[in-house]
Amino acid sequence: MQKLLWAFFVAVAALASAAGRSSDAQTRTADNAVVRIFRDRILPIVRSDRPSSCTECHLAGVDLRQFVSDDPYATLAALVAQGWVDPDRPRKSRLLQLITRRPDKEDPMMARVRKAEYEAFLAWIEAAARDPLARRVRPETVRIGIELPPEVIRHARKDRVLQAFVDTIWPEVGRCISCHAADRNQRLVAKWGDHISWVQPHDPEETLRRCVANGLIDTEQPEKSLLLLKPLGEVEHGGGPKFVRGSRADKAFRRFLSDYAATVTGRYRSAHDLPPIPGEVLRPTHQHLRIRGIPRRWAGRLMRVDLYRWQGDGWSRWRWATADNPVTRRGVWQSLVMATAPRGSKRAAELGSHPDLPAGRYLVRIFIDRSGRLEKDRDAELGPEDLVAEVELRGPWPPGYWPPKILRFPVRHPGGQVRP
Numbered sequence: 001m002q003k004l005l006w007a008f009f010v011a012v013a014a015l016a017s018a019a020g021r022s023s024d025a026q027t028r029t030a031d032n033a034v035v036r037i038f039r040d041r042i043l044p045i046v047r048s049d050r051p052s053s054c055t056e057c058h059l060a061g062v063d064l065r066q067f068v069s070d071d072p073y074a075t076l077a078a079l080v081a082q083g084w085v086d087p088d089r090p091r092k093s094r095l096l097q098l099i100t101r102r103p104d105k106e107d108p109m110m111a112r113v114r115k116a117e118y119e120a121f122l123a124w125i126e127a128a129a130r131d132p133l134a135r136r137v138r139p140e141t142v143r144i145g146i147e148l149p150p151e152v153i154r155h156a157r158k159d160r161v162l163q164a165f166v167d168t169i170w171p172e173v174g175r176c177i178s179c180h181a182a183d184r185n186q187r188l189v190a191k192w193g194d195h196i197s198w199v200q201p202h203d204p205e206e207t208l209r210r211c212v213a214n215g216l217i218d219t220e221q222p223e224k225s226l227l228l229l230k231p232l233g234e235v236e237h238g239g240g241p242k243f244v245r246g247s248r249a250d251k252a253f254r255r256f257l258s259d260y261a262a263t264v265t266g267r268y269r270s271a272h273d274l275p276p277i278p279g280e281v282l283r284p285t286h287q288h289l290r291i292r293g294i295p296r297r298w299a300g301r302l303m304r305v306d307l308y309r310w311q312g313d314g315w316s317r318w319r320w321a322t323a324d325n326p327v328t329r330r331g332v333w334q335s336l337v338m339a340t341a342p343r344g345s346k347r348a349a350e351l352g353s354h355p356d357l358p359a360g361r362y363l364v365r366i367f368i369d370r371s372g373r374l375e376k377d378r379d380a381e382l383g384p385e386d387l388v389a390e391v392e393l394r395g396p397w398p399p400g401y402w403p404p405k406i407l408r409f410p411v412r413h414p415g416g417q418v419r420p
Contacts, residue, residue: 038072246374286399310361
C-alpha cells in the first residue's frame with residue numbers, strides 16, 4: 001500500500017512539474033511585454049544591415065549583435081549572469097552604459113541609432129524586471145557577450161587606431177601632400193579624379209578615413225596596399241618614389257598597415273597577439289638638413305642621421321631628432337628632420353605643439369647602409385657598425401625647405417679624429 005501511495009505522489013509531482021514547464025513555455029511564447037518588445041524592437045535592430053552604435057567607437061571586437069540571441073528569456077538570463085543587465089536597477093545596467101558611450105565627434109545619424117538602441121533595450125529590461133519568469137530561466141542555454149579580452153578590445157578602439165596612424169604614417173604625409181591634398185592638386189584632380197585627394201591637411205582622422213574609402217589599404221595582404229607600393233615606386237606613381245625599402249617610412253607604413261589589417265579582420269585573439277608599442281615618438285619638424293661631399297661610392301645607399309643635443313655637461317642620452325634618405329649620385333643627402341623623444345616623457349608630450357629643434361649645439365651621427373642589407377631585411381636597423389662619421393652642428397636653424405641647414409661630410413683621419 002505504501003509503495004502505491006509513493007508512486008501516486010511521484011506521478012502527481014511529475015505532472016505538476018510538467019505543467020509548470022508547460023506554463024513557462026506558454027508564457028515565454030505568449031505575446032507578453034518581454035517577448036513583444038524583444039520581437040518588435042530588439043530583433044529589428046540587431047538583424048539590420050545598418051551598423052550598431054558600438055562601431056562608432058570600436059573598429060572591431062564589439063557589436064550589439066553579440067549580446068542578443070533569438071530567445072528573449074535566455075538572452076536576458078545570460079546578460080544578468082554576466083553582469084550586463086541589472087534587473088533590480090534596470091537603468092544602471094552595464095549594457096545601457098555601453099550603448100550610451102560616444103566619441104567626441106558624434107555622427108548625427110549614429111546619434112539617432114544610439115537613441116533607438118537605448119530606448120529599446122531599456123524598455124525590454126524594465127519589462128523583464130516586472131516579469132517573474134525572467135528570474136527563473138537558466139543562463140547556460142546561450143552564449144553571448146564580448147569574447148575577446150579587454151586588451152584586444154582596447155587596441156581596436158578607433159581612437160587607438162587613429163593614434164597609431166598619427167605615430168606612423170601621419171608624420172610622413174608631407175612627402176605626399178603636394179599631389180594628394182585637395183587644396184593644392186586641382187590640376188591632377190582634373191586629370192585623374194577626386195579619389196587622388198586622400199590627404200586632408202591638419203586632419204589625420206579624415207585622412208585615414210579617405211585611405212580606407214579609396215581602397216588604399218589591403219586588409220588581406222597589407223604589404224600589397226597601394227598606400228605602401230606607390231610611394232615605394234613599385235606601382236605606377238606619377239610623383240616618383242618617396243622612400244625606399246628598409247627606411248624609417250617603409251617600416252612605419254608597414255607597421256601600421258599590418259596592425260590595421262589584423263585589427264579589422266579579427267586576427268588578434270589574445271593580448272600576446274598584439275604588436276609591441278614603440279618606445280619612441282616621432283613628429284615632423286619644419287627644418288631640413290643637407291649634407292654635401294658624401295663619398296660617391298655610397299650613392300643610392302640609405303643614410304640615416306641622428307642628432308643629440310648638448311645638455312650643458314654632455315650630449316643627451318636619447319637622440320633628439322632623426323632623418324633618413326638615400327644619398328644622391330652627386331654625393332648629396334637631404335631630408336626633413338623628425339623630432340624624437342622617449343614615449344611617455346615630458347618632451348614627447350611637447351612635440352605635438354613644438355616639434356622644431358631649438359638653436360644650439362647638436363652632435364650629428366651619420367650611419368650608412370654600405371652593403372644594402374636593409375633592402376633585403378626591411379625590419380633591420382642600422383647600428384654602431386654602420387656609423388661612418390660624426391660632426392657637430394651649431395647655431396640657429398630656421399624652418400623651411402630652402403635654405404636648409406647645410407653641413408659638409410666629415411673627413412675621418414687615420415688616427416680616428418673627425419674634422420668637418
